[in-house]
Amino acid sequence: MSEESAKNLKALREKIDDIDHKILTLISERANCAQQVAKVKKTFNADAFFYRPEREAQVLRSVMDSNQGPLNDEEMARLFREIMSACLALEQPIKVAYLGPEGTFTQAAALKHFGQSAISIPMSAIDEVFREVEAGAVNYGVVPVENSTEGVINHTLDSFIGSPLQICGEVELRIHHHLLIADTTKKDKISRIYSHAQSFAQCRKWLDSHYPHAERIAVNSNAEAAKRIKSEWHSAAIAGDMAAELYSLEKISEKIEDRPDNSTRFLIIGNQAVPASGDDKTSIVVAMRNQPGALHALLEPFHTHNVDLTRVETRPSTSGTWNYVFFIDFIGHIDNEDVSKVLVEVGRRASELKVLGSYPKGVL
Incomplete structure (x- = not known):
């Protein structure tokens, strides 16, 4: 290496050291702010939710929109995801139940969504994840809901029918076997x-x-x-x-899956309703009366009010022979005017309607 090259390298390393020091200082400042936020929340409400799904989705989207490279948008968002996870742990460590045991794709999805600072707790079955969240033993649960190759996970859909839990978020994970x-x-x-x-x-x-x-x-x-x-x-x-x-x-x-785009979608379940983030989805379950044209009557309001459907699944109802319930995902939040109109019309036509949750569309 020439003397000039060595001099340039030394200067670049000194610049990196200076930048690292600034990053360290700023992360510490952010962590201090997070602690102050926790104190303010506790002052107004002892049972305050420290994790705000809509707020974190907004921050990550802003990071991706503002990113100018050379790191790609997703890599930059992952870095901020971990900073946010560590700061949140200073306020109150999040406990997350997932379909175990340790080392499953569901655990990987939980850590992708909540970051490495979350406390992940394995459960042996999907209904156990639901029970832990309902009982308040954990803050949230993560369960698989559909795979791009094999379709929906029926046990997860069925668990929602009798549960009071809300969907608080979603995360998609590329599955490499x-x-x-x-x-x-x-x-x-x-x-x-x-x-x-x-x-x-x-x-x-x-x-x-x-x-x-x-x-x-x-x-x-x-x-x-x-x-x-x-x-x-x-x-x-x-x-x-x-x-x-x-x-x-x-x-x-490596990567022996038959389809290179193989991925699984996971749902985050919790006890809280989530305010609008600006780019949301809503999931509902609907029981229709057994009569001709029932499916058309169910879907017509979505077309009328220009609300985009992203998924419609049918499951047998436990209330009677040949009756069915429909699980429907669509774009928008229940606070949106068009969505509210759709739900009112669907409610009139259905024998039962249950909103499973409105939540931010998956960012990472």
Whole structure:
């Protein structure tokens, strides 16, 4: 390296050190402000909500809109996500229940949404996540609701029917599956593969091509699959990055999902209604009377008031044979005038209408 290059490098490093010091000072100032916010909230309301989904969505959108690079918008938002998570933990650490065990994609979704400073608590079933939130043992829950390859998770939809909980947010996670082995596994002797049934379905073509004769054993979660193979020399598991890291497994094949756009949408559930953020979704469940034209009558108000539907799912009703309930997602907040008009008209035509929540559209 020439003397001039060394001099330039030294100057750049000194500039980086100076910038780092400024960043440190500003983050500390932000953390101090967060503590002051907590004190003000407690003064007015001892049961104040410290986490505001609409406020955080607005901040992250502003960061992405203002970003000028060279880091891309999502990377910059992730950095701010973690700063916000750490600052919020100073006010009051958030406890989040998720469909476990540790190392699942649902835990990854929870940490993506709430940041690494959140306290994530694994539950063994979706209805247990709902119960923990309802009981107040945790602040929020995270549950999967639909996969781009395999469709909706019916257990999650059914859990909403009898629950008083609100949807407070959503997060979408790109799902990458890897074939994992332990340090004791003999690669050329793999005759058994463990995974969740959904993951087997999402990797069906790849497995048929590469391991057509291996026994496929479905377990409760990919994390459980990863844990099992630690004691078996002839087995492999399909799981994600978090499980691979948690159980110190080797990836012998990466991204084996059949569709490269494979992703899962997760819902954040809580006890509070969320004010409008400016870019929101609303979810409802509707029971219609069993008569000709019921579906048309249900959907007509959305067309009339130009409200965009994003999802319509049908589930059998528990109230009678051949009756159905519809789960509907659409753009807008219940405080919006057009949405209010739609809900009034749908309510007149339906036998039952329940608003599951209005919440910010997923930012990250």
